[in-house]
Amino acid sequence: MTKEIVIKPNGSFLDVDLREIWRYRELFYIFAWRDIKLRYKQTVLGIIWVLFQPLVSTGIFSIFFGKIAKIPSDNLPYPLFVLAGLVIWNFFSSALSASSQSLIGNEGIIKKVYFPRLILPISSVVTAGVDFFITFLVLLVAVVYFGYLPSLLILPVLPVLLIITILMASGLGMFMASLNVKYRDVRFILPFFIQIGLFVTPVIYPLSIIYDWRKWFLIINPLTGVIETLRALIVGRAQPDFSLLIIGLIVSIPVFCFGLFYFRRTEAYFADIA
Amino acid sequence: MDSIVEVNKLSKKYRLGGQQPYLTLRDTLAELVRHPIIKRDNHEFWALRDVTFRVAPGEVVGIIGRNGAGKSTLLKIISRITCPTAGDVRLQGNVSSLLEVGTGFSPELTGRENIFLNGAILGMSRSEIRRRFDAIVDFAETEKFLDTPVKYYSSGMYMRLAFSVAAHLEPDILLVDEVLAVGDAEFQKKCLGKMEEVRNRQGRTILFVSHNMKTIEQLCSRCLLIDKGKIVMDGDSQKVISHYLNKQKIQSSAMLFPVDKNKIAQITKIAILNSKYQSRSEVPISEDFYINIEMRVNHRVKKALISIYFYSQGDLLLFSTEGDHSGQLLSYPAGKYKTMVRIPAFLFESGNYTIDVAIQNPGVEIIDKVSEIGFEVLNQDNPRSLLINGVAHDKIAVILDYETKKS
Numbered sequence: 001m002t003k004e005i006v007i008k009p010n011g012s013f014l015d016v017d018l019r020e021i022w023r024y025r026e027l028f029y030i031f032a033w034r035d036i037k038l039r040y041k042q043t044v045l046g047i048i049w050v051l052f053q054p055l056v057s058t059g060i061f062s063i064f065f066g067k068i069a070k071i072p073s074d075n076l077p078y079p080l081f082v083l084a085g086l087v088i089w090n091f092f093s094s095a096l097s098a099s100s101q102s103l104i105g106n107e108g109i110i111k112k113v114y115f116p117r118l119i120l121p122i123s124s125v126v127t128a129g130v131d132f133f134i135t136f137l138v139l140l141v142a143v144v145y146f147g148y149l150p151s152l153l154i155l156p157v158l159p160v161l162l163i164i165t166i167l168m169a170s171g172l173g174m175f176m177a178s179l180n181v182k183y184r185d186v187r188f189i190l191p192f193f194i195q196i197g198l199f200v201t202p203v204i205y206p207l208s209i210i211y212d213w214r215k216w217f218l219i220i221n222p223l224t225g226v227i228e229t230l231r232a233l234i235v236g237r238a239q240p241d242f243s244l245l246i247i248g249l250i251v252s253i254p255v256f257c258f259g260l261f262y263f264r265r266t267e268a269y270f271a272d273i274a
Numbered sequence: 275m276d277s278i279v280e281v282n283k284l285s286k287k288y289r290l291g292g293q294q295p296y297l298t299l300r301d302t303l304a305e306l307v308r309h310p311i312i313k314r315d316n317h318e319f320w321a322l323r324d325v326t327f328r329v330a331p332g333e334v335v336g337i338i339g340r341n342g343a344g345k346s347t348l349l350k351i352i353s354r355i356t357c358p359t360a361g362d363v364r365l366q367g368n369v370s371s372l373l374e375v376g377t378g379f380s381p382e383l384t385g386r387e388n389i390f391l392n393g394a395i396l397g398m399s400r401s402e403i404r405r406r407f408d409a410i411v412d413f414a415e416t417e418k419f420l421d422t423p424v425k426y427y428s429s430g431m432y433m434r435l436a437f438s439v440a441a442h443l444e445p446d447i448l449l450v451d452e453v454l455a456v457g458d459a460e461f462q463k464k465c466l467g468k469m470e471e472v473r474n475r476q477g478r479t480i481l482f483v484s485h486n487m488k489t490i491e492q493l494c495s496r497c498l499l500i501d502k503g504k505i506v507m508d509g510d511s512q513k514v515i516s517h518y519l520n521k522q523k524i525q526s527s528a529m530l531f532p533v534d535k536n537k538i539a540q541i542t543k544i545a546i547l548n549s550k551y552q553s554r555s556e557v558p559i560s561e562d563f564y565i566n567i568e569m570r571v572n573h574r575v576k577k578a579l580i581s582i583y584f585y586s587q588g589d590l591l592l593f594s595t596e597g598d599h600s601g602q603l604l605s606y607p608a609g610k611y612k613t614m615v616r617i618p619a620f621l622f623e624s625g626n627y628t629i630d631v632a633i634q635n636p637g638v639e640i641i642d643k644v645s646e647i648g649f650e651v652l653n654q655d656n657p658r659s660l661l662i663n664g665v666a667h668d669k670i671a672v673i674l675d676y677e678t679k680k681s
Contacts, residue, residue, distance in 0.1 A: 007354055007363040030394040034380060041382045112377040113395055114354035268357040271350070272288070
């Protein structure tokens with residue numbers, strides 16, 4: 001006998017129905033596939049554009065911050081230093097902005113068909129993950145080009161780095177996406193938020209040049225640990241500072257839970273106010 | 275426990291004024307500053323109120339009612355697009371809806387890609403889609419264009435493909451909302467056929483919302499009549515439909531509405547006047563007649579116009595007029611207003627019509643709205659009536675100029 005479906009006021013918003021999401025798992029793939037397909041339709045270079053953004057930013061940052069401003073880079077070649085930061089930062093920022101737009105971008109579907117709404121912001125993160133994978137390969141090529149050898153520790157640690165980044169991006173993404181349904185201001189605020197984020201995350205400068213109280217801002221930023229650890233690992237440095245990663249996990253898990261909670265609380269009415 | 279759909283005391287409340295296209299933070303803040311104390315949720319309206327019914331497996335149930343009666347809200351709740359305010363629905367089986375076909379179609383993607391995308395969104399697994407792929411393409415008759423982006427499709431092709439995907443779903447409970455109103459005649463026939471096939475062979479449960487009484491009678495044995503969010507009648511289709519159509523006829527020629535000073539503005543009286551300005555509910559086809567609207571403005575209305583919606587058979591919207599020829603939103607200081615709208619002779623065919631009248635700023639807010647004012651157009655004195663034997667199947671009677679010359 002098929003399972004009974006009960007439709008009640010305000011859904012049941014605290015218990016995320018994981019089995020249901022599992023049943024709809026193909027939709028993750030389908031949405032991600034659609035987004036990637038659509039992004040490069042009618043472009044000549046297609047998926048090569050993924051490489052464009054990090055490489056151009058790396059070039060510009062290397063000239064202005066590395067060569068002209070002479071920002072130290074923990075004894076790494078500045079381009080490699082900044083590319084490692086950008087690979088993570090671009091993943092985070094594109095996942096965040098895509099998932100923030102995911103609900104209103106799919107308004108037509110939300111108003112017509114039922115499926116677990118959670119799939120939309122999460123599949124945007126998956127899409128950004130595909131880009132991350134490609135740029136990460138570029139980073140590895142750059143590592144070898146500059147004559148370094150990554151530490152083997154990267155194999156067990158990389159998943160942790162990804163988990164922290166994904167928790168942050170999807171947690172904030174779910175929150176922003178639900179807020180965006182009601183307040184379209186999000187679209188204007190988010191670019192500023194991301195721009196500020198780039199400067200309070202050690203992407204273009206190392207954590208080591210910040211000393212006073214300002215350092216605490218960076219330390220509670222989960223991406224700080226992710227980026228610093230990645231840099232240490234790709235050049236095979238012996239002792240990455242794992243305490244930063246632990247702080248990262250401690251901060252990113254509540255952020256994710258908050259985003260999820262807010263999303264679930266507002267989910268039932270998306271179709272009414274979208 | 276025999277029912278496959280069980281709806282218990284289902285209610286859904288909407289907040290009026292919350293229906294703007296979107297809100298910005300600024301609006302909310304500004305509103306808070308302006309009215310910091312007053313609670314602003316007094317503009318509520320119940321789209322559904324205590325709706326209870328059961329459907330047995332294999333039943334095909336039609337749902338009829340005027341526009342805004344709550345039919346679509348009911349289907350939206352059953353298909354889990356929106357959630358109820360009170361009450362619950364229990365479903366023994368999975369639901370698919372044809373609330374609107376083509377949901378999630380991406381114009382940039384090809385027909386083939388859209389079949390997979392749309393199928394997945396509607397709840398089919400990839401292996402199911404693959405299995406039914408050929409049938410879907412056959413039914414849609416678009417095999418030649420499978421690898422063309424659908425943005426290059428004609429609208430007919432697009433609709434056929436979209437319907438075809440939806441028609442190949444195999445849910446236990448199928449919800450259909452007026453899909454038959456789209457596409458060309460031949461395609462509509464095909465759709466009807468498909469629905470009948472689903473009903474006969476597969477014995478599925480169907481909830482079918484339509485304005486087309488003939489189709490409902492043909493497909494559904496049972497019918498629900500919904501009015502103002504409540505089930506007014508539930509039973510044999512023929513009985514419910516004839517009750518519904520008869521009710522539309524019994525309308526008086528003038529309606530008065532009680533004064534409500536809480537409203538910013540309100541419609542106080544609607545009357546149908548014949549060419550001699552006498553209040554009548556029956557008007558001859560060959561003469562002009564008038565709709566007289568009296569309005570009371572309690573607080574200055576800045577931007578509004580008076581709209582009239584003309585319906586045939588209760589809820590088929592024929593057309594609407596938005597304000598006068600200027601098409602401008604006008605400002606109405608407090609006071610009483612009288613508006614006369616002239617309806618030219620030979621606009622409507624003989625038959626029964628109803629109108630809704632609203633004071634509104636279209637797309638922004640409806641200040642007041644009244645409905646169910648009826649009139650009948652009679653065709654007795656007109657020489658042209660000979661041509662149609664007094665029975666008109668069309669709704670509009672406009673006479674066109676013919677100029678025929680021997681060439």
